[in-house]
Amino acid sequence: MSSEAARDLAGAPRDDVPVPAAVRRLAAGTVPRPVWRNEIGGLTYELPGRAYVKWSPTVDLAVEAERLTWAGRFTAVPRVLEQGADEDGSWLVTAALPGxxxxxxxxxxxxxxxxxxxxxxxxxxxxxxxxxxxxxxxxxxxxxxxxxxxxxxxxxxxxxxxxxxxxxxxxxxxxxxxxxxxxxxxxxxxxxxxxxxxxxxxxxxxxxxxxxxxxxxxxxxxxxxxxxxxxxxxxxxxxxxxxxxxxxxxxxxx
CATH class of the missing domain: 3.90.1200.10 (Aminoglycoside phosphotransferase (APH), C-terminal lobe)
Structure with missing residues (x-):
């Protein structure tokens, strides 16, 4: 959220957004709920069972998974459940935090x-x-x-x-x-x-x-x-x- 566009566009999706194939697979037959969309096309979905999946067409989310794993030794951050990538993008599944x-x-x-x-x-x-x-x-x-x-x-x-x-x-x-x-x-x-x-x-x-x-x-x-x-x-x-x-x-x- 580092630009004027970011402040205008990043936030809860205001319309229907397509569900990437990787997110559909991770949802395993349930309905993922879109909760955030950023300015560069990244999406976050809530999965039934108190987990979230981030998906990005441009950012390698393995970078974030590595940081979460390190920081989680010292403070409260989401626990990494799965991370991967395919030709369409990268995804990161984490456990939900309370609140x-x-x-x-x-x-x-x-x-x-x-x-x-x-x-x-x-x-x-x-x-x-x-x-x-x-x-x-x-x-x-x-x-x-x-x-x-x-x-x-x-x-x-x-x-x-x-x-x-x-x-x-x-x-x-x-x-x-x-x-x-x-x-x-x-x-x-x-x-x-x-x-x-x-x-x-x-x-x-x-x-x-x-x-x-x-x-x-x-x-x-x-x-x-x-x-x-x-x-x-x-x-x-x-x-x-x-x-x-x-x-x-x-x-x-x-």
Whole structure:
């Protein structure tokens, strides 16, 4: 969900979506319920029996399966049940976590859970042992041209030349294992608070503000203005406008 299109298109399917052959096979005669569709054609279905299957025509979901298996040693993430691929795409079957997507809860409860859950994730995952990276240098390899029409959104308040200059000078920060897509929908929440995290395909070491910048930004997309400060309060950290600006710009351009 790293672009304007992502915020417009990622979400619960609003119309009928075709069920990939692999998902039909995994459903074993039951009816899979589509629950999410992302901006690059990926689909998530709920299978009867409290399991979910992600399917993607473009992304190798073995990458996420590997990260889930590692992270599951330390914190609450979905347990991998099956992973595979064929000529049409890749799939990942996981056990369900208790609770529901954060955006299905009232904003005050959801935002507190997202902030507290992200702090717990950062504290639980040992950065020194993490075999995966989400560092700035790795992400800049995939930098899009900010001069590309429509790529650099007006809300960043910078020119393409300024964007390149900012991104060439990353801020210092404390290394943690980042979620990699800490948008509100990727925290699972029940009536008591956060219960786990999903969608960890980009998990890896990085500056904690790489997650916080996106988590706070997503409160605007999902709940409207006014929820960024409560999320930071729940996490237990003061605002950092410079790091927030840097990592939001990096998010959009990579």
């Amino acid at each position: 529901r997507n954060a955006i299905e809860h009232p904003p005050a409860h959801a935002v507190h859970a997202v902030g507290a859950g992200l702090r717990a994730l950062h504290e639980a995952l040992p950065a020194a042992e993490c075999p995966f990276s989400w560092e700035v240098a790795d992400r800049l390899v995939h930098l899009h041209d900010p001069d590309e029409p429509g790529r650099l959104r007006v809300e960043h308040g910078v020119t393409p030349a300024e964007a390149r200059r900012i991104l060439a000078d990353p801020p210092d920060g404390e290394r943690v294992v980042c979620h990699g897509d800490a948008c509100a929908p990727n925290t699972i929440v029940d009536e008591h608070g956060w219960t786990g995290h999903v969608d960890l395909g980009a998990l890896g070491t990085g500056d904690r503000w790489a997650d916080l910048a996106v988590a706070t930004w997503s409160t605007v997309w999902n709940f409207g203005p006014g929820w960024e400060a409560p999320l930071l309060d729940a996490y237990g950290i003061a605002p950092d406008p410079d790091r927030t600006r840097y990592y939001r710009l990096l998010w959009d351009l990579t």
